[in-house]
Amino acid sequence: AQSVTQPDIHITVSEGASLELRCNYSYGATPYLFWYVQSPGQGLQLLLKYFSGDTLVQGIKGFEAEFKRSQSSFNLRKPSVHWSDAAEYFCAVGNNFNKFYFGSGTKLNVKP
């Protein structure tokens, strides 16, 4: 069965510190992987995506993610967090242009 696990429900980091959000997936076929960000009361904004090729992908707002097939992971990273990064982050997996499966999200708080 297809599923996405985001083990961390809440994460708090200090502004300027590095960030890593974890995502593990279970998918029978070659997955397409996505990270979205959601601000309170808003829809989802695409941060980055992985389909194939280079396993390190760059996204918007200085985010990057690394696909590790052996670990079934697609962790999101940022070297230096800004206060405006506080939001909820969702990892998703999909294929064949059909439905996405989302994780339950990680809420990021940024301390001044």
Next chain:
Amino acid sequence: DTGVSQDPRHKITKRGQNVTFRCDPISEHNRLYWYRQTLGQGPEFLTYFQNEAQLEKSRLLSDRFSAERPKGSFSTLEIQRTEQGDSAMYLCASSFDGEETQYFGPGTRLLVL
């Protein structure tokens, strides 16, 4: 084009009433998706359309839910005889056939009293 739009953004209704939401996808996107997001959870797939054809429906979509996309452009999601458990954010997304990325609208937040 300003992206996927949804209307209304917020809806408060009483239990037992019917509600209808509208989604306008990005122009020329022929795929349209509906998701439901409850508090503290990620979005869950409800249904999707390719042009006007509804190709898949989730088991979450009970008989009280119906979605249409009559001309292959905008879509409506209707909930009949609403229940308190229907309270959630309803998200619409669209994509272009051959492109895997789904672009999401701002959502419609439903509160059933």
